[in-house]
Amino acid sequence: MPSLIDLRRRIRSVKNTQQITKAMKMMSAARLRRAQERVISARPYATLMRQFLTRLVSALEASGAMDPQSEEPLHPLLVKRPVKKMLVVVLGGDKGLAGAFNANVHKAALNFLRDYEAKQIDMITVGRKPRDFFRRRRDLVGDWADIFAKVKYDDARAIAKEIIKRYVEGDADEVHLIYNEFRSVLVQRLTIERLLPIEAPREEKKDEKKDPNAQPVEYIFEQPPKELLASLLPRYVEVQVFRALLESSAAEHAARMTAMDAASKNASEMIDRLTLNMNRIRQASITREIIEIVSGAAALE
């Protein structure tokens, strides 16, 4: 049986831990609010751009996506090749103590690697945790760490530049993003998204009769499509990467807040249990002492 002093010490230590988890929870809550605002206001642009580009690409593909004069593809990012080499960009956090946040990303990435075992897969990691996790397992072709303290568009631009470079030079025939999408404070959804090549809307949408995507739109181009694509496509990659960074960062704060809330609750429970235990032991020792005195007195009579 543990002594009273041991229990007191134990309670004090749990209380200290609880103070830390509580503080971390508050900090995550404050950061989450900011990150959440940013991601929610960045979503419409990314979504509109994605829809716009999807329609544009399918319109161009209907006409072959070739430059009528030079018979060359309109833009290197529109070229589709048989998929031999893949690039996967894994977005995780810089710090731990966020529940299953990082573990989920790692697991999804490992599953991805297993699913496409036959292909050559290169990996880029964003965040310190996925870097440390995967660097021991395979070569990383790029890594960005310590950018989640403040997500900047410039970071997205740098990552996008690397992705574009690899795609254009033929080092990657398909590019996927793996990240946690921020759904709500309690829910993060793990997302695997194909970034490149840009997908034309699928046939399966046919049953939605009102869908304007059902057939390629015939656009009037105010500028030659080639000119338009030259600036639009790199920007598209940047915007999607940026959104993924924001999603992941908001999801991380949400996950950490939930995890730290649970930890604080567990600590409370533990303190209650230990306190009860301690009181019991104290009571027992008091009772024992009384019995000793009483029986001592009785023996004297």
Place this chain on the structure above:
Amino acid sequence: MKLDIATPDRLLVSTEIDSVEIPGKAGYLGILPQHAPLISELAPGTIEYKHGGSTEKLAVSWGYVEVLPQQVSVLAETAEKAAEIDVPRAEAAKKRAEERIRSGAKDVDLERCMASLERAVARLQTAKS
């Protein structure tokens, strides 16, 4: 007809409109419902849209517009509603750009100065009209 105007950091406008005027790179585009599908780059200027009897104005710097028969999407690099425009700042930017262009110094990136001048002018026009 629906109009969406978004910038990378926010959705500014998402509303039903009667008509809209957009500064395309090749000149202003007046768009009414049932317009033929069209894609254009944006130039610095003023977007003006009418809904019921009221008219709203926004300054945009650069971006893209996609027109569909019942939907206009504007993806702008920056966009501000007329009331949000920081006039003194735009005026200062205009002055700075003009001075740099006039100075003719070797290290002046003329293209950048012109672009920044155009943006400032677009903002001022939107704010004052």
